[in-house]
Amino acid sequence: MQPADAAEQAPTRLIQRQIDRGFASLRFMPALEREFHDYLRQSSRLSRASLIFLAVAGVLSSALIDSTWLGLPFELVGTTRAIQFTVMMPMALICTLLCLRHPTSRSMEVGMLLLFIVMVAGMMGQRVVDSQQGFDLPLELVGVTAVAMFCLSRVRFWIQLPLLLALIVATVLVELTLVSLGNSGNYDMFSTGILFIVAVVAGYSSEYTIRWTWLNATLLRYLSRLDRLTGLLNRHALESTLAGAHAHGQREGKAYAVAMIDIDAFGAYNDHYGHQYGDAALQQVADALADHARRPLDTCGRYGGEEFVLLWMDCGVEQASALAESVREVVERERIAHAESPAAPWVTVSVGLCHVEVEHADAPIESVLREADRALYKAKREGRNRVVSTRYRSDRTDEENSALPQPWPQQASSGRR
Numbered sequence: 001m002q003p004a005d006a007a008e009q010a011p012t013r014l015i016q017r018q019i020d021r022g023f024a025s026l027r028f029m030p031a032l033e034r035e036f037h038d039y040l041r042q043s044s045r046l047s048r049a050s051l052i053f054l055a056v057a058g059v060l061s062s063a064l065i066d067s068t069w070l071g072l073p074f075e076l077v078g079t080t081r082a083i084q085f086t087v088m089m090p091m092a093l094i095c096t097l098l099c100l101r102h103p104t105s106r107s108m109e110v111g112m113l114l115l116f117i118v119m120v121a122g123m124m125g126q127r128v129v130d131s132q133q134g135f136d137l138p139l140e141l142v143g144v145t146a147v148a149m150f151c152l153s154r155v156r157f158w159i160q161l162p163l164l165l166a167l168i169v170a171t172v173l174v175e176l177t178l179v180s181l182g183n184s185g186n187y188d189m190f191s192t193g194i195l196f197i198v199a200v201v202a203g204y205s206s207e208y209t210i211r212w213t214w215l216n217a218t219l220l221r222y223l224s225r226l227d228r229l230t231g232l233l234n235r236h237a238l239e240s241t242l243a244g245a246h247a248h249g250q251r252e253g254k255a256y257a258v259a260m261i262d263i264d265a266f267g268a269y270n271d272h273y274g275h276q277y278g279d280a281a282l283q284q285v286a287d288a289l290a291d292h293a294r295r296p297l298d299t300c301g302r303y304g305g306e307e308f309v310l311l312w313m314d315c316g317v318e319q320a321s322a323l324a325e326s327v328r329e330v331v332e333r334e335r336i337a338h339a340e341s342p343a344a345p346w347v348t349v350s351v352g353l354c355h356v357e358v359e360h361a362d363a364p365i366e367s368v369l370r371e372a373d374r375a376l377y378k379a380k381r382e383g384r385n386r387v388v389s390t391r392y393r394s395d396r397t398d399e400e401n402s403a404l405p406q407p408w409p410q411q412a413s414s415g416r417r
């Protein structure tokens, strides 16, 4: 499984590759495409609700206008009403219900497509009936419906396009065989054809823009969670991820362990080798640490300066101690020369480990971090390059608490709290 920070880095790389590759075909790589569909469904509520509202308002207002302002003869009004209120309106109401109850479901997409078909079929039906009595229900209304669908339904372009093409063919056939309006019919077809073209162009460009905006916003969201130097979670993301993992541990009643890890004598390393080498050493240590967060709820991040935090969820005492010891060993095995370290001739880390038993799973994460910090301080005092473990206890008296090593005073240079 992926380490916690890799779970953030992988999408970042994927998105950058997608931006470089482009998406003129309106398709992303499969992993991104799935995420985009979710986003599209979530973000389409308002747009789809507006489209349904326009459909309902359109049917109602044309019913009102037909018999009053337009003065449609009585026989035509009857047929028109039947189409409007037994075909078009029920479909619009089904979509309204869907939109109210399952606004982000996949069935909403199907509802939008059916609405499109029913609205166009309804208008064409009315046009055929009207034309037989010499009345001309504007064909352009079909074109306007197509533009509205492409711009507001938020159904993906490649799903809508075949439907639109089928509707164009059906419309032309109906126009040529059933509608008899002479030259004005040709003019209608020409202007409606232009509206269809506008619908296709608007549909393509609006989906392209939505995809472009989503890619960039998602990239920024991921980047804002990563520490630029090490690629681990940054302090802000670390705190929220720790809080999330901790809440999960509380709900599920899981034991867990938190390790605070600090590079030994890193100030001396910088002084001796320079800050650029210091940065490279930090990156190398971070890579070694990231490999120790292997399960989805494990967390690894840069706490600040040369200090890191690892959380292992659902982890027993022995397992946590073994993992902490492995962290220390793995950094030592990198053999990054450190001529000024009092602990070893290479870069080493000290680790403060706090294990939290199931019965203390509801302990505040801040208290657990404080205990881990105290253990780290002890590891430093005892000579560095070692692990000091402690078990979380909620029943420490004030006296016991004050006997424990206190967290370090604030040090601006190291970026500690």
Ligand SMILES: Nc1nc2c(ncn2[C@@H]2O[C@H](COP(=O)(O)OP(=O)(O)OP(=O)(O)O)[C@@H](O)[C@H]2O)c(=O)[nH]1
Pocket (backbone or CB within 6 Å): 229, 262, 263, 264, 265, 266, 267, 268, 270, 274, 275, 276, 277, 278, 279, 282, 304, 305, 306, 380, 384, 411, 413, 414, 415
């Ligand atoms: N190169 C580099 N150095 C950093 C970075 N962040 C913090 N540091 C350095 O880390 C050092 C931390 O020093 P201290 O807090 O005094 O601790 P230490 O020298 O590691 O000593 P002990 O922790 O007691 O073993 C400081 O010199 C900081 O400048 C960074 O991003 N890059």
